[in-house]
Amino acid sequence: MGAELGTITGFIEIHPEYSCMAGPVPAGDAPIILVEGLEHIYGDFKAVDGISFSVKKGEIFSFLGPNGAGKSTAINVLITLLNLQKGRAAIAGHDVKTDPQKIRESIGIVFQDITLDRDMTVWEILEFHGRLYRMPLAERRERIEELLQLVQLDAKRNELTKKLSGGMKRRLEIARGLMTRPLVLFLDEPTIGLDPQTRMRMWEYIRGVNREGTTIFLTTHYMDEADQLSDRISIIDHGRIVVTGTPWQLKNTLGQDLIYLETSDNPAARRLLESLPSVREITEKKQGIILMVNEDGTRVLPGIIDTLRENGVAISTINLKKPTMDDVFVFYTGKEIRDEGQQPARGGFLRAARH
Amino acid sequence: MQDGFLTIYWRDMIRFVRFKTLLVSSLLQPALWLAFFGIAMASNFDVMMAGMPVPEGVKAVGYLTFMGCGIIAMTTLFTSLFSGIVILFDKNWGLMREILASPVSRNHIIIGIALSGVTKSFIQAVIIMGFGVLIGAAFFAGFTPVHVLIGIVGVLAFVAMFALGFLFLSAAIAISMESPEGLQGIMTLLTMPIFFASNALYPINNFPEILRVISAYNPMTLLINGIRYFAIGPDFYALGHHYAFTQMDILLSFAGLVVFTAIMFALAWWRFRNAVVT
Structure with a gap:
């Protein structure tokens, strides 16, 4: 079925056999992220089972999949927190395995859980990050001011982070991820646990950051988030990429x-x-x-x-x-997204029809 | 990255000052030891020892002075060993990820944490010495100002080397562990023999042979030798025992601490290199 559809639409990469082949590299610039045949095993659980994809410079690329699909594991290998077990991965031409230091210098990360020191102030969080990445004093201070404006935390600069709301913490983390003007910003479930209004504002920040030229790699299990934000989406399930395409292309296959x-x-x-x-x-x-x-x-x-x-x-x-992204997801994975305790994403047509 | 450790150090010190209760209790605890245990024991021991003949020309020191040096060492031991808990919390709360995913080399992380630990121990050592003098311990008694200065520098040098060793040990254990409870258990298990199989509270010369040998090579004893040498003098009489240190004794004690600390650094370096924190 998948292969058939692939020939119909022509430009969608479909991975019916979950092959280890690299997906077609987008025309134009060399990809800024290139992953081939990546596998990762915890004990006897294969969290990532041979994925290949590439991300173009300047695009917003999403991994869309349920919790436990292997998104965070894949991201942790890319940002050098987990060792690369099998396959190949490179960011901005630097190999994850042989050149982790270069990669660390060229990426920014917003982790899935809040990783802010409760007993440091907003300003100190950013200052500390800038110093970790060896930014010169003047540049550091200037960047902090810029970012505090961008994420609207200027008034909170001397507040301890434990006194911030969930949305403010997330914004501060995004600001921190942007401190060093990274080539690629990794966002692991950036709007998890935020209210709808804050999520929309967060999307605006992310789009703004992308407009300034930062490539964004995002994981999410929210259909609407992937749909609204991404230039291209890979649907990932059970550690494998099921399909990759633009939101429009994916919906159009239906x-x-x-x-x-x-x-x-x-x-x-x-x-x-x-x-x-x-x-x-x-x-x-x-x-x-x-x-x-x-x-x-x-x-x-x-x-x-x-x-x-x-x-x-x-x-x-x-x-x-x-068709919505929800329908696309159900179509390719044969099931609705597993999202414990959350409202089902609206408009789940194919899903609703299954019951 | 040449100054990565300073960044880690800066952050650690911010937190040290900000955790008000921890700050106060860490400074108060040794003072309380001195004030209660020290004075209580001294009032007994000094009466018992009063009748004993002191060798000709040797300075006799009271128990408070004797054990005061041990309390400096004890505080350093506790502070250094338990500093690992902060690392574990960093790890479990995800704070460590930001640092490990940054270009700062792992060596700098260890050095930064170690330096802040040493600073904390310095602050405590100075406070105990000051408080001790205040309640009647004869630290630096009869020293010229230059001697006092040399004495303080000497004490701090020993404290620094010892603190580093146990900071590295603590960091190595913490980075390898999952739960704070488990870490707490191990640390408590370690502190008992290290503290009591040393000359912190009493001379070790009358111990049974095996315990005496263990105690003599205990880093804690090496540290206390150094502290007593610099804070009391090379030649004194306390608790019925005549202490006489040559410069060579003290150099050897210090060398012993250097070896211990080097081994602990290697251990920490190895554990951090293999650390996977996600």
Whole structure:
């Protein structure tokens, strides 16, 4: 199925066999991150199972996947906190294995959990980071002022970090990640646990940072976050990259619209509709079928209804919508995202249809 | 990176000053030892020893002075060993990741932590000496000002070398461990024999042979030899024992501490090099 779709769309990298081959390198500049056949094993658990991808300079690239998919492990290998076990990875031309020091100098990191010293002030956190990276005094002080403005923590500069709200802490961490003007900024679940408003503001900061030329590598398990922020997304599950593409490309593989039908005879309906030229693919669910259509769904729908009526299949429910990243995720991984205790992402059409 | 350790040092000192309760208790604890244990024991021992003949021409010192030197050493031991807990908290709270993912070399991390530990021990040693003199310990008694200066520098040199050794040991254990409780257990287990199998509170000369040998090579004893040499003098009489140190004795004690610290540095370096913190 995957390979078939790949040939239809033409420009999506699909990894049906989860091959160790490098994905096609984007045309133009050499990739700033290049990963080939990366594997990582904890004991007998394969957290990362042979992933390959590349990130272009200046883009926002996302790993989208459920918790435990291997996103953080992959990131920890890239930022040199975990040893590279198998495969190859390079950032800005420096090999992770042989040149970790060079990599540390050219990246910024925002970790998944808050890693701020509770007993240091906002200003001290940034000053300490600048000193760790050996920034000259004048440059350091200037950069701190710039960043305090950017993340709107100017008024909080002498506040101990334990007194900051969750959103402020996250903003401070992003500011810290940007202190050294890194080539690549790694953001591991940057908006986890933040309220919707703060998340949107965080996205604005991230976009702003990207506009200034910083390449962003982001992991997230929020569909909307990946969709809204990324230039390209790799969906990752069970330590493997399932598919890579732009949000638009990924959603487009599901056709222009999704139509959900519940009928008196679903297998018969499927057989009848499969031959329609506007129908790209049909998936059977527990109670109904989902059609991916190549044309505007509102124009296709009357034909579908007629076809079914003429053949004596009664329709009990019809629903029509644009594919969301949620649908893309369910389509490629065959399941909804595992997100303990969180609200399900809105608009989970394929997912809702499964029950 | 040439000054990475200064950055680590700077941060550690900020936190030392900011943890108010820890700061106060770490300074108060040795003073309380001196004030209660020191004075209580001294009032007994000094009466018991009063009748004993002191060899001709040898300076007799009271128990408070004798054990005061031991308290300096004890405080250094505790402070240094338990400094590892901070490393463990850093590790468990993820604070260590920022540092380990930065270009600062691991050696600088160790050196920075070590220097701040030494600074803390210096502050404590100076306070104990001052407080001791205040409540009647005869530190630097009869010294000329130049001698007092040399004495203080000598004491601090010994304290520094000893503190470094145990800081490295503590850091090496902390970076290899997961839980603060486990670390606390190990540290407590270590402090007992190190403290009591030394000449901090009593002479070791009348110990059973095996314990006496162990105590004589205990880094704690080496440190206390140095402190007594510089704070009391090379030749004194206390608790029924005549202490006479030659310069060679003291040099050997210091050399022993250097060897100990070098081994501990190697251990810490090895543990940090292999440290995986995510």
